[in-house]
Amino acid sequence: MVQRMRPYYSEEKYRITKRTVAILPCFDVMKQSRIILEDGTEISTPLRPYQLLQLSCRQYNSSIEERIFIAKRVAGVKGKVPVVIDPMTGLVFFPTKSPKRDDCEWYAWSHVRDIAILDDVPHGLVVTQTGQTIQSNATAYVLRNQLKATGELVARFQQLNQSALLES
16 A cells, blocks of 8 residues: 655644544654554654644643543553543544653554454554554554553443433
């Protein structure tokens, strides 16, 4: 598959949206992240993945630290905490490693259809809802655990939203 890549321009503010599939680290002087969209388009940016998530949380009037704290309280998640950027639209990303690590990848929970394993490859393969595949830097075991934990977090948020609606 040929990847279409467009550069990030300083006047362009990238906002994580429902079209965002993954935010991957890129170790280049000019590019710190690759953002993969559902149509296969890639956007390169000088911001690290964690910085992009911080900015996106701010755009939804919160902070990444607050989102992580809430996820820990709501679902009891301890390590590699998923980030619920916008609970109303289900915009939730899960990390493959400790979130502040430079090599941490982030995947949109709603876009992941499956985690695959290739023979003789220690890392998992993320299969998206559109059939796109992304080689991860995490094992399939870690990816599956993160996908499951994120699903449980999303379900817990939905339960809380239903309770709030019923009480109002």
